[in-house]
Each structure stands twice: as C-alpha cells, then as structure tokens.
Amino acid sequence: MSPAAPRLPALLEALGQRAPRGMVLGLDRVREALAALGDPHAGLAAVHVAGTNGKGSVCAMVESIAREAGLRTGLYTSPHLSRFAERIRIGGEMLGDAALEAALSAALERVPSPLTFFEALTVAAFVAFRDAGVDLAILEVGLGGRLDATNVIAAPLCTAITSIAFDHEALLGPTLADIAREKAGILKPGAPAVLGPLDPEADAAIEAAAQAVGAGPRVRVARAEHGGRAGEIAVGRAGRAGPGARATRVAGPAHGAIEVELGLRGAHQAENAGVACGVAWQLAGRWPEIERALPAGLAAARWPGRLERIDAGGAQVLLDCAHNPHGAQALAAWLDEEGPGAARTALVFGAMADKGWGEMLQMLAPRAQRRFYVTPQGRAAAPLEALREVAPGEPIGDPAAAVARALEGAAPGGLVVVTGSIYLVGEVRSALLGIAPDPVVTL
Structure with a gap:
C-alpha cells in the first residue's frame, strides 16, 4: 500500500464484510448510490459485454485494441483472481492504491444505503473511470444482464453477448431461451449488438428481445467452416497456420479480413476475437484509429488464468x-x-457444488493419467468422494498440496492442469507467483 492510501486496508476490510450478503440482483440501489455521487456513469462512452463464457476474454481483447489505438481505457471485470483491484483497470493496469481508496471511500461511505460487495465495486469502478477521465469503459456483466449492477449504463456505444450455455439456472432460468432473455437485458435502443455463435433457441430469444427494445443492428459471428449468412463475421484458422498454431482469420462483411496470432490461447478464442472485432468495427465509426489497431491489439491481449502457462521446473x-x-x-x-498427451498430463480439479462438475470431469478425466481432487475456497464445493465416483483419482483437498504432488510425479515436459473453479485457479496462481491474495469472494 502506498503512503497516499492510509485508509485502504480498512476500506478493503469493510468491502469484504459485505460479501456474505451475496448477490442481490436489481438496479435501484446502484442508481441511488450513483445519483448521490453525481452520476459518474452518465455520459460514459462504454461497451457492455454479457455471456455465459468468453465475456472476460472479449473485454480483454476490446480493451487491448482500444489501448493500442491510443485511447485511455477503463476495464471492469469480475471476479478477481488475487486482488480486489484487478477488477478495476485504467490503461491496462490495476487501479492504484490512492485511486482505489478514493473510489471505495465514495462507494462505501458517501451513499445513502449499504450496497452489496459487487454493487459497491461497480459503483467504485464508475467513480474511478470518471476520476481518471477514461475515453472508453469496457464493462463485463457480473451475472445475467438484465438485473446486473452494470446494467445502469443507459446508452452504450455497443453491446455484445458472447455465448449462451447452461449456468446459474436457479437465477437465470432453466432453458437456454430463459438464460438468453436475461442476458439480452443489456441491449439498448439504437445500440449495435455483436452476437457470438449461439444455439438457435438462444439466438431467437435474443433477436426477439432486440426487436422489442429497438436495439441497433445485430452482427453475428460464425465459424467460417460452418458457412454462415450474409453480413456475418466469419472466423477460422488462417491458411498459413500449421498444426498447433494460433493464427486466426477474422473477416467482416464490410471491413475485409485480418490474420493475426491471438495473444489468448485456444481455438475457442477465434470466436471471441470475432466478437471483439465486431465491437471494434462499431467503435471505429467514432475512433477510426481503432481499425488500424486491431491486429496489434488482438496479439497483445492477455487474460490471466485462461490457458495460462507457468513454468514449474521441468514441468x-x-x-x-x-x-x-x-x-x-x-x-x-x-x-x-x-x-x-494423457500419459504426461496430471489434472488438479475442484469445482463448486452448484456447477456441472460431473459433466466437466467426464470430459477432462480421459485427458490426464493422474488426477488429484481438491476443495476450492468459496462456497460449497463438490465432494471429493463424489469426484472419485466420476473418475478415479486421489482426494487431497488442499490445492497447494495437490499441485505439489502432481509436480513431484511429472515427467520432463509434462503438464499439470489446474481447473474446475475460478477461485481454485486464483488460489493456485497466487501461490505460484508469490502474490499475497485478498479474500476469495464468489461474486
């Protein structure tokens, strides 16, 4: 902590004490708090991104592109891996201690009613963005969309919905259409919307919501090998890429094509890159330099904890x-x-009990010969013995001990995969990189 932020530890403690209230969906408390602070979000040039998976990656890509174009950016994401300050970034860097103190002080002490943990950080982000004078704010939805605290943004420059899959059904609904309708709550009159590849049921629900609200044009992303309709953004592997290469081609209906080695790993990132390009092309109408910055911005994008490799000796x-x-x-x-290959791969797996951990483990277990089951911090985790019933493995519980055990038996060039929970990844990453973490908050 810097000398300019003497009250920050007390403010962070007060923020953490609000976590047990959990997630309380709704916009009234946030609007009231923002009004008391002079509506720092009013007039903010913003991009708003929802989706079951991929929304953080898309936000990271759009932010990197905008920064490469010379814009002063604000990025708001959740959850954090190690530090609360990760959630609010200015110009690609975590909010500094003095700025974080000022923003938290406003959100925790100068509003008429107590906010939840997530609401307070959302308000703090808007205060920080106003104080920093950002040119563009990129906002990741926390949960759903319609009633998420970030949805106080009334006139985003562009919205995006990256994907729709089953998650948080108790809050968002039991069908893909239900989930899609909740996420479509971020669509706004006249604002363009970029949609990742969607199941027809989800796409139809989002299209109906877009028409009802009078949203701007919809731009869809499709895999090039799947054909696609006129006007879609086509994504796929670039012709010059060989096996294992990450060269990606993104072709827009009115913007030509770009080929780039994405900074984020994984074939699924091609679709996220397509969404990010769709957003960037919309923003280029206001900032033409964004189009020129696309390749460099996509190549420079980083998003910790997403197919992130950390050297650990021989493995x-x-x-x-x-x-x-x-x-x-x-x-x-x-x-x-x-x-x-499975023979040289170990899996350290732990998941929240309310996730589809059985289906997840069925997919991942055959790809690792050795498996270690752990209990992530946070809310109730999947029982270790239940994990063993899905696929044989060693129940260890403590993530650090499991990673150490996996590394002990790793062959040279081997891989230890840590996955199943964002909070597990954050805990292990903090330990491997020597970061003193803030408390785990499952919000």
Whole structure:
C-alpha cells in the first residue's frame, strides 16, 4: 500500500464484510448510490459485454485494441483472481492504491444505503473511470444482464453477448431461451449488438428481445467452416497456420479480413476475437484509429488464468478458469490439440457444488493419467468422494498440496492442469507467483 492510501486496508476490510450478503440482483440501489455521487456513469462512452463464457476474454481483447489505438481505457471485470483491484483497470493496469481508496471511500461511505460487495465495486469502478477521465469503459456483466449492477449504463456505444450455455439456472432460468432473455437485458435502443455463435433457441430469444427494445443492428459471428449468412463475421484458422498454431482469420462483411496470432490461447478464442472485432468495427465509426489497431491489439491481449502457462521446473502448470461444461469442452479441445498427451498430463480439479462438475470431469478425466481432487475456497464445493465416483483419482483437498504432488510425479515436459473453479485457479496462481491474495469472494 502506498503512503497516499492510509485508509485502504480498512476500506478493503469493510468491502469484504459485505460479501456474505451475496448477490442481490436489481438496479435501484446502484442508481441511488450513483445519483448521490453525481452520476459518474452518465455520459460514459462504454461497451457492455454479457455471456455465459468468453465475456472476460472479449473485454480483454476490446480493451487491448482500444489501448493500442491510443485511447485511455477503463476495464471492469469480475471476479478477481488475487486482488480486489484487478477488477478495476485504467490503461491496462490495476487501479492504484490512492485511486482505489478514493473510489471505495465514495462507494462505501458517501451513499445513502449499504450496497452489496459487487454493487459497491461497480459503483467504485464508475467513480474511478470518471476520476481518471477514461475515453472508453469496457464493462463485463457480473451475472445475467438484465438485473446486473452494470446494467445502469443507459446508452452504450455497443453491446455484445458472447455465448449462451447452461449456468446459474436457479437465477437465470432453466432453458437456454430463459438464460438468453436475461442476458439480452443489456441491449439498448439504437445500440449495435455483436452476437457470438449461439444455439438457435438462444439466438431467437435474443433477436426477439432486440426487436422489442429497438436495439441497433445485430452482427453475428460464425465459424467460417460452418458457412454462415450474409453480413456475418466469419472466423477460422488462417491458411498459413500449421498444426498447433494460433493464427486466426477474422473477416467482416464490410471491413475485409485480418490474420493475426491471438495473444489468448485456444481455438475457442477465434470466436471471441470475432466478437471483439465486431465491437471494434462499431467503435471505429467514432475512433477510426481503432481499425488500424486491431491486429496489434488482438496479439497483445492477455487474460490471466485462461490457458495460462507457468513454468514449474521441468514441468508446466496450466491454469484455466473453465468452471462449467461449456468451458471444460474448450479446455478439452485445447488439450487434444496442444497438450502433451494423457500419459504426461496430471489434472488438479475442484469445482463448486452448484456447477456441472460431473459433466466437466467426464470430459477432462480421459485427458490426464493422474488426477488429484481438491476443495476450492468459496462456497460449497463438490465432494471429493463424489469426484472419485466420476473418475478415479486421489482426494487431497488442499490445492497447494495437490499441485505439489502432481509436480513431484511429472515427467520432463509434462503438464499439470489446474481447473474446475475460478477461485481454485486464483488460489493456485497466487501461490505460484508469490502474490499475497485478498479474500476469495464468489461474486
């Protein structure tokens, strides 16, 4: 902590004490708080991104592109891996101590009613963006969209919905159409919307919502090998890429094509890059330099904990925040294409009990010969013995001990995959990189 932020520890403690209230969906408290602070979000040039998976990656790509174009950016994401300040970034860097103190002080002490943990950080982000004078704010939805605290943005420059899959059904609904309608709540009159590849049921629900609200033009992303309709953004592997290469081609209906080695790993990132390009092309009408910055911005984008490799002696640790079956499918595809093979792969797996951990483990277990089951911090985790019933493995519980055990038996060039929960990845990443973490908050 810097000398200019003497009150920050007390403010962070007060923020953490609000976490047990959990997620309380709704916009009234946030609007009231923002009004008391002079509506720092009013007039903010913003991009708003929702989706079951991929929204963080898309936000990271759009932010990198905008920064490469010379814009002063603000980025708001959740959850954090190690530090609360990761959630609010200015110009690609975590909010500094003095700025974080000022923003938290406003959100925690100068508003008429107590906010939840997530609401307070959302308000703090808007205060920080106003104080920093950002040119463009990129906002990741926390949960759903319609009632998420970030949805106080009334007139975004562009919205995006990256994907729709089953997750948080208790809050968002039991069908893909229900989930899609909740996420479509971020669509606004006249604002363009970029849609990742969607199931027809979800696409139809979003299209109906877009028409009802009078949203701007919809631009869809499709895999080039799947054909696609006129006006879509086509994504796929570039012709010059060989096996294992990450060269991606993105072709827009009115913007030509770009080929770039994405900074983010995984074949699924091609679709996220397509969404990011769609957003960037919309923003280029206001900032023409964004179009020229696309290749460099996509190549420079980083998003910790997403197929992130960390050297650990003779082996490597692969951290991936796959926390639902859709994410596990993407990780499994990467392991099939770029992994060292099951014989040289160990899996450290732990998941929240309310996730589809059985389906996730069924996909990942065949891709690792050795498996270690752990209990992530946060809310209730999947029982270790239940994990063993899905696939044989060693229940260890403590993530650090499991990673150490996996590395002990790793062959040279082997891979230890840590996945199943964002909070597990954050805990292990902090330990491997020597970061003193803030408390785990599952919001």
